[in-house]
Amino acid sequence: MSTPLLEVRDLRKTYGERVVLDGLDLSVGAHEVVCLIGASGSGKSTLLRCVNLLESVDDGQVLLDGAEITDPRADPRDVRREIGVVFQAYNLFPHLTALDNCTLAPVRVHGVPRAEAVERARGLLDRFGLSAQADVHPDRLSGGQQQRVALVRALCTQPRLLLLDEITAALDPELVGDVLDLVRAEAEAGMTMLIATHEMAFAREVATRVAYLHRGRVLEQGPPAQVLSDPREEATRRFLRRVLPERPPSAPE
Amino acid sequence: MSTPTTSGAAGGTAEASRAAWTPSEHEVERRAVRRRLRRRGTLVAGVATVVGLGLLVALVVLSPGWQRVQETFLSPYHAREALPSIAQGFLLNVGMFLVAEPLILLLGTLVAVARGTTSPWLTPVRLLAVAYVDLFRGLPTLLVVFLFAFGIPALQLQGVTTSLFWLATAALVLCYGAYVAEVIRAGIDSVHPSQVASARSLALSQSQVMRHVVLPQAGRRVVPPLMNDFVSLQKDTALVASVGVFEALFAAQDYGNYNFNYTPLLVAGLFFVALTIPLARLTDWLGRRVAERERGGR
Numbered sequence: 001m002s003t004p005l006l007e008v009r010d011l012r013k014t015y016g017e018r019v020v021l022d023g024l025d026l027s028v029g030a031h032e033v034v035c036l037i038g039a040s041g042s043g044k045s046t047l048l049r050c051v052n053l054l055e056s057v058d059d060g061q062v063l064l065d066g067a068e069i070t071d072p073r074a075d076p077r078d079v080r081r082e083i084g085v086v087f088q089a090y091n092l093f094p095h096l097t098a099l100d101n102c103t104l105a106p107v108r109v110h111g112v113p114r115a116e117a118v119e120r121a122r123g124l125l126d127r128f129g130l131s132a133q134a135d136v137h138p139d140r141l142s143g144g145q146q147q148r149v150a151l152v153r154a155l156c157t158q159p160r161l162l163l164l165d166e167i168t169a170a171l172d173p174e175l176v177g178d179v180l181d182l183v184r185a186e187a188e189a190g191m192t193m194l195i196a197t198h199e200m201a202f203a204r205e206v207a208t209r210v211a212y213l214h215r216g217r218v219l220e221q222g223p224p225a226q227v228l229s230d231p232r233e234e235a236t237r238r239f240l241r242r243v244l245p246e247r248p249p250s251a252p253e
Numbered sequence: 254m255s256t257p258t259t260s261g262a263a264g265g266t267a268e269a270s271r272a273a274w275t276p277s278e279h280e281v282e283r284r285a286v287r288r289r290l291r292r293r294g295t296l297v298a299g300v301a302t303v304v305g306l307g308l309l310v311a312l313v314v315l316s317p318g319w320q321r322v323q324e325t326f327l328s329p330y331h332a333r334e335a336l337p338s339i340a341q342g343f344l345l346n347v348g349m350f351l352v353a354e355p356l357i358l359l360l361g362t363l364v365a366v367a368r369g370t371t372s373p374w375l376t377p378v379r380l381l382a383v384a385y386v387d388l389f390r391g392l393p394t395l396l397v398v399f400l401f402a403f404g405i406p407a408l409q410l411q412g413v414t415t416s417l418f419w420l421a422t423a424a425l426v427l428c429y430g431a432y433v434a435e436v437i438r439a440g441i442d443s444v445h446p447s448q449v450a451s452a453r454s455l456a457l458s459q460s461q462v463m464r465h466v467v468l469p470q471a472g473r474r475v476v477p478p479l480m481n482d483f484v485s486l487q488k489d490t491a492l493v494a495s496v497g498v499f500e501a502l503f504a505a506q507d508y509g510n511y512n513f514n515y516t517p518l519l520v521a522g523l524f525f526v527a528l529t530i531p532l533a534r535l536t537d538w539l540g541r542r543v544a545e546r547e548r549g550g551r
Contacts, residue, residue, distance in 0.1 A: 010277065022274075059280040072287045 003066040004029045005192050006051065006161055011060035013046055013216075020046045022216035023060070028161070028194055033187045035203035035224070036196045038213035039239060044196035045088075047213070048163045051194065052085050064161070081109060084154030088166040090146040092138035098125065098149045099134040102156045110157055117156070124152045128182050144175030151182055162186065164195040168202075180206075200244055204228050212236045328516045335508040335517035342504035343524045346490040349422050349500075353490075354483060356426045361433030366463060368438055382434070389431035395492050397424040402496040421493040429486050436478045440471030473543060480536050484529045491525075501525070 004027040013021040021043045028034050036044045049055045051062055053069060053076040062070045069079045092101050102121035106112040112120070125134050128148050138146050147167055154162060164183065168176040180202050187193060187206050197203055203210055204224045211221035212231070220233045231237050276284070313319065367375070367382040389397070401424040406415045414420065444467045452466040494503035501524055505517035 012274065012280075019274075059274075059277055061279060070283070072283060072290055 007063040009061045012058045014058050020216055024217045026218055030192055031190045032208045033193045033206055035207035035210045036213055042213040043216045044213055045165050048165050052083055053079055082160045084159035084162045086150050086154050086164050086167045088169050090150045092146055092150055094138055097135050097137055102153045105157050121156050143171050144178050147179050162191055162193045166196050326515050326519055328514055331514040331516040332520050338504040339501050339521050342499055343501040345500040349490045350487050353422050353425050357429045357433050360430035361437050364434035365437035386431045386434055389428050394428045397428050398492050417496055417498050432482050436475050440475035441467055443474055444470045476540055
């Protein structure tokens with residue numbers, strides 16, 4: 001078996017007294033789409049922040065392509081160059097237009113010629129129905145549009161791994177679809193993704209694997225049909241009963 | 254049970270899992286690496302500082318006129334002799350600063366808020382605020398001090414003080430009020446409109462929005478530039494030497510003129526610096542504390 005693109009080994013993260021990640025193991029192979037589910041506070045966001053080195057870890061390792069990135073001697077920027085992130089609150093830069101938000105990193109970090117970066121960004125914005133918004137500042141866009149721009153911004157650097165942190169949690173239900181369509185398209189194009197989400201229906205459809213996080217570790221994982229419809233663990237079942245409107249169908253479609 | 258962690262959110266959780274957890278060999282090694290990197294950083298900082306400052310000192314000490322400068326600017330004897338009268342004078346600087354600072358803050362905030370009002374009734378107030386800022390930002394402070402110290406007594410108004418100290422203080426307040434008003438206005442403008450929207454939607458009145466939501470956030474952001482203005486004000490209290498108020502600079506010049514030695518000027522300078530540096534550290538510390546409390550662990 002080849003080395004997975006991302007491997008998390010026995011990861012531990014605490015905030016003062018609170019243990020958020022408690023010996024978490026997870027691996028994501030190339031072209032896999034792994035959805036993290038679990039109650040709030042179960043460590044989904046913290047895990048993503050550790051993978052992107054926004055947080056320092058307290059024990060364990062994160063490996064990208066088999067190389068440890070949690071090594072203090074590793075340059076975090078080399079790691080982040082390879083990883084795209086989309087946050088729950090969009091986090092677009094309000095002083096830049098949608099287009100400039102998307103070309104900032106390709107031009108400044110990746111050394112892409114401006115014309116080429118603009119062309120690439122316009123192409124992606126076009127594809128996701130944002131061509132009319134390219135020259136507008138983020139505060140004048142709707143939430144759904146902002147989040148799609150944030151996705152395009154992450155994609156413009158052509159990352160090898162995309163981290164999505166509850167990207168639809170702040171959106172109106174009718175806008176969720178647009179954003180998820182975009183993620184679905186990327187999944188089909190073969191993008192490797194690690195997604196923290198509350199959208200069980202979406203996880204079921206797009207994920208190659210679903211991992212249920214409970215008290216800072218992966219309690220169970222497997223194909224979405226199995227984990228979401230016929231979970232092994234009692235804790236998973238209880239969680240799903242709380243988040244799903246009715247009992248999950250027992251047979252996968 | 255497949256979960257080795259203890260259950261519940263109660264106090265026992267943290268201790269139990271901490272007791273169960275010991276750093277892995279890998280983590281121990283990582284900590285050692287972090288320590289090593291930190292030590293190397295400290296070493297680099299130390300060497301760079303010593304070398305950098307050493308070169309500067311060497312440049313000054315090895316200059317051809319160093320001997321002469323030492324005699325006229327660094328005489329311990331003259332420093333001791335001039336000290337009491339400079340210290341005496343410096344109390345006036347401090348007093349002036351302490352009186353002026355709160356007045357400036359108040360004036361600056363009022364003017365900044367006045368410029369941001371929207372009611373048509375307040376149009377004259379707005380115009381006055383704009384005219385005041387335009388005028389007093391443009392006038393040299395020294396000129397205003399002269400105008401106040403000599404012009405106002407010349408009017409021979411009943412009940413208006415002729416004390417140079419108070420007149421000069423008023424001049425400083427008016428000049429700095431204009432600067433500070435602009436700094437605070439920039440702070441007010443930097444608060445995101447969504448903050449105003451959410452405060453208004455809680456049915457707060459326009460002035461309550463300003464008082465409870467906008468100004469506290471604006472205030473935090475403008476602390477560094479305000480500090481700048483206040484440090485500058487501390488120094489500018491020395492401008493009143495020009496109208497004959499016997500403060501630190503005047504005392505130093507006075508001594509120097511009699512004894513042909515400039516050491517007292519340096520002594521006066523040290524007094525000013527000694528006052529501003531602790532103030533800067535204090536505001537840094539206050540700012541950090543607020544930032545830590547509000548941003549939390551994330």
